Amino acid sequence: MSKKMIEVCDVSMRFRMNSDRIMSLKEFVTTAARGKLKYQEFTSLNHVTFSVNKGETLGLIGRNGAGKSTILKIISGIIKPTEGSVITRGNIVPMLELGSGFDFELTGRENIFLNGAILGYSEEFLKEKYEEIVSFSELGSFIDMPIRNYSSGMLARLAFSVAAMVKPEILIVDEILSVGDTEFQEKSRKRMMEMMGSGTTVLFVSHNLEQIREMCSRVIWLEQGEVRMIGSAEKVCSAYAP
Amino acid sequence: MNIPNSSDRPISQEDKESMLRGKRAIFLFFAGYLFLIVLFYWAAGYQLHYRASRGNYEMPTAETVTVELTQGSVVEQTFKVKIQRLMDVSVQWGTYYRPNSGTATMELYNLLDGSLVMSQSFPVAEIPEGGITTLSAPSPIETVFDVPLLLRITSDSQLGSAATPLMSLSTQTDDFSLSMNGQPVEGTLCLAVSGEDYVWTGLHYWEFAFGLAVFLILVVFIVWYRFRHGKRSYVVGAIIAVKKYRFLIRQLVSRDFKTKYKRSVLGMFWSFLNPLLTMAVQYVVFSNLFRFDIPYFQAYLIIGIVFFNFFTESTNMALGSIVGNAGLITKVYMPKYIYPLTRVMSSMVNMLISLIPLLMVILISGLVPTKAYLLVPFVLICLLIFCLGVGLLLAAFMVFFRDTQFLWGVLSMIWMYLSAIFYPVSILPKNLIWILDVNPIYNFVLFARTCMIDGISPEPVLYVRCFLMAMGSLVIGAIVFRKTQDRFVLYL
Numbered sequence: 120m121s122k123k124m125i126e127v128c129d130v131s132m133r134f135r136m137n138s139d140r141i142m143s144l145k146e147f148v149t150t151a152a153r154g155k156l157k158y159q160e161f162t163s164l165n166h167v168t169f170s171v172n173k174g175e176t177l178g179l180i181g182r183n184g185a186g187k188s189t190i191l192k193i194i195s196g197i198i199k200p201t202e203g204s205v206i207t208r209g210n211i212v213p214m215l216e217l218g219s220g221f222d223f224e225l226t227g228r229e230n231i232f233l234n235g236a237i238l239g240y241s242e243e244f245l246k247e248k249y250e251e252i253v254s255f256s257e258l259g260s261f262i263d264m265p266i267r268n269y270s271s272g273m274l275a276r277l278a279f280s281v282a283a284m285v286k287p288e289i290l291i292v293d294e295i296l297s298v299g300d301t302e303f304q305e306k307s308r309k310r311m312m313e314m315m316g317s318g319t320t321v322l323f324v325s326h327n328l329e330q331i332r333e334m335c336s337r338v339i340w341l342e343q344g345e346v347r348m349i350g351s352a353e354k355v356c357s358a359y360a361p
Numbered sequence: 362m363n364i365p366n367s368s369d370r371p372i373s374q375e376d377k378e379s380m381l382r383g384k385r386a387i388f389l390f391f392a393g394y395l396f397l398i399v400l401f402y403w404a405a406g407y408q409l410h411y412r413a414s415r416g417n418y419e420m421p422t423a424e425t426v427t428v429e430l431t432q433g434s435v436v437e438q439t440f441k442v443k444i445q446r447l448m449d450v451s452v453q454w455g456t457y458y459r460p461n462s463g464t465a466t467m468e469l470y471n472l473l474d475g476s477l478v479m480s481q482s483f484p485v486a487e488i489p490e491g492g493i494t495t496l497s498a499p500s501p502i503e504t505v506f507d508v509p510l511l512l513r514i515t516s517d518s519q520l521g522s523a524a525t526p527l528m529s530l531s532t533q534t535d536d537f538s539l540s541m542n543g544q545p546v547e548g549t550l551c552l553a554v555s556g557e558d559y560v561w562t563g564l565h566y567w568e569f570a571f572g573l574a575v576f577l578i579l580v581v582f583i584v585w586y587r588f589r590h591g592k593r594s595y596v597v598g599a600i601i602a603v604k605k606y607r608f609l610i611r612q613l614v615s616r617d618f619k620t621k622y623k624r625s626v627l628g629m630f631w632s633f634l635n636p637l638l639t640m641a642v643q644y645v646v647f648s649n650l651f652r653f654d655i656p657y658f659q660a661y662l663i664i665g666i667v668f669f670n671f672f673t674e675s676t677n678m679a680l681g682s683i684v685g686n687a688g689l690i691t692k693v694y695m696p697k698y699i700y701p702l703t704r705v706m707s708s709m710v711n712m713l714i715s716l717i718p719l720l721m722v723i724l725i726s727g728l729v730p731t732k733a734y735l736l737v738p739f740v741l742i743c744l745l746i747f748c749l750g751v752g753l754l755l756a757a758f759m760v761f762f763r764d765t766q767f768l769w770g771v772l773s774m775i776w777m778y779l780s781a782i783f784y785p786v787s788i789l790p791k792n793l794i795w796i797l798d799v800n801p802i803y804n805f806v807l808f809a810r811t812c813m814i815d816g817i818s819p820e821p822v823l824y825v826r827c828f829l830m831a832m833g834s835l836v837i838g839a840i841v842f843r844k845t846q847d848r849f850v851l852y853l
Contacts, residue, residue, distance in 0.1 A: 147762070220693070
């Protein structure tokens with residue numbers, strides 16, 4: 120029996136939304152005084168339940184605003200659900216959007232350590248993997264330059280290399296894989312496949328159905344915060360986009 | 362988050378190792394405690410045992426003369442003060458603006474048993490107009506607490522060359538009465554009485570240290586017991602968090618520090634130069650404009666400047682820490698307190714660098730470091746904790762109300778003017794002094810100034826005040842931050 124790495128039990132997420140969000144004290148006091156502090160409830164997720172087994176690659180598809188990113192954020196602990204609970208077993212590493220953990224004044228080398236620390240790797244691990252990261256990124260001697268001088272392709276390669284060098288128990292991927300030139304794209308795709316093959320549990324969000332079909336064993340189709348369909352990649356994909 | 366539940370796991374090899382490490386850490390902790398207790402006893406020294414008495418009587422302002430103190434005249438003042446160790450009794454004199462001669466004698470009697478407590482004679486010729494003669498006890502007198510005393514002043518001067526003790530007509534104090542040549546009169550002699558009181562901490566220092574040690578042992582024992590039984594208490598949780606995020610915190614602090622002066626020519630040297638330049642400017646402005654009468658004004662200034670700069674820098678950095686890292690907070694999970702914490706810590710690194718110019722100024726202005734300098738780290742830690750608390754509070758506020766940043770700019774400016782950074786406390790009106798007493802920054806600065814300029818330990822009560830203010834700030838900041846942190850993401 121395979122171990123359940125992620126269990127999402129009956130999770131609901133509701134946001135309180137003002138027509139325009141109040142960002143200043145004065146506005147808050149004046150609107151509150153006038154009794155116009157009305158919140159509109161917006162349900163982002165509505166009683167979602169599913170689980171992910173160890174080593175599985177689960178795809179998430181759905182239209183914009185279906186709640187894909189919200190469920191990923193809840194799973195990685197960034198936001199707390201309004202209702203329900205999430206149980207995760209093992210460390211979670213999100214694949215960051217390009218450069219969001221980078222500091223542009225620092226060199227590539229310093230950024231590897233900074234970004235690695237942010238992703239939760241230990242110092243020993245980073246030191247051990249450092250060479251591997253550099254060679255995978257193909258940056259060569261640029262590694263000791265401040266990254267503000269990097270091209271966007273170089274940045275993307277560095278970001279991917281740091282994120283992909285680990286073996287997290289759970290990897291969260293929100294739209295990635297289109298980095299660098301064709302050659303690097305191919306290389307990163309291979310690397311992803313390798314990671315998925317080696318027992319890592321992957322949560323994968325994409326609008327590219329081809330990628331989903333290729334990589335995922337199981338797919339969840341979210342629509343307006345509810346699970347519309349769970350099943351094998353082929354089945355769900357063809358129902359989603361006939 | 363995601364901490365595996367360990368309550369029903371058998372004790373493994375790894376656990377045994379960590380227990381061994383834990384035992385060693387506890388041993389080091391208590392060895393360190395013992396060392397600090399002894400070091401503190403030595404460094405705090407005299408001030409740990411005695412403080413200026415609360416019963417000190419300050420000299421009233423002179424309004425008129427008593428009698429011309431010729432041979433046979435006598436001025437007698439009875440009084441009663443609550444001073445545990447009486448040391449000095451002073452009297453102010455008028456000379457009629459002429460050279461005088463003869464000898465004046467001050468005698469202090471205990472009226473309960475009629476004994477002479479102390480006496481001393483002064484050559485009248487040496488007393489200037491408004492001059493003060495002081496009757497000093499060779500060793501502090503401990504038997505006259507709240508006992509009626511009589512000060513008798515006599516002289517052998519001739520008429521026309523005698524001085525006169527000054528008096529105040531308007532001052533009336535209970536248990537004080539003045540008589541001239543045996544005739545009681547209204548008013549009070551211009552006299553000052555001073556001495557010391559025992560401080561509770563000095564009398565009971567070792568008991569207190571022992572009590573604290575027992576308390577700490579108890580806490581450690583309970584934590585250890587709970588840990589052995591697989592329960593996680595706050596303390597263990599905190600230690601695990603520190604271990605887990607040590608590397609991340611170090612990376613973030615070094616990032617802040619590296620990028621701060623990146624691409625500036627002088628780089629880190631600015632941390633060094635900044636307080637010096639500020640001090641130079643304020644010194645020129647204030648020493649010319651106001652002619653404050655502060656000894657070692659440069660040292661006085663730079664201590665205030667370094668402390669207050671750290672306060673504004675760290676709180677401003679912490680204020681933007683959550684909002685400024687929105688990109689990360691919405692994508693990676695890590696405890697959110699790490700953001701303000703690292704900002705405050707990187708400011709601390711900066712402040713430690715600016716301690717070098719501070720020490721330079723102190724040495725150049727002719728002050729010699731004493732053992733009291735060893736007490737300064739205490740107040741630095743208090744300051745750090747205080748700033749962290751304020752930083753947490755501001756960071757949380759900032760998420761919900763972006764006005765906080767502008768408000769804080771104004772507030773911190775007001776705060777600076779209320780902290781006696783560049784003016785002496787004496788220019789404040791009496792009814793505003795309480796503002797300084799409740800102002801944590803002023804208390805920290807006062808602590809540092811007492812150690813470094815006066816070269817002595819502050820009164821024990823100031824330690825307690827600094828510590829409580831720092832802790833209060835941290836507790837309030839941490840509670841507000843904790844209560845609100847789950848909602849941060851929604852407002853970023």
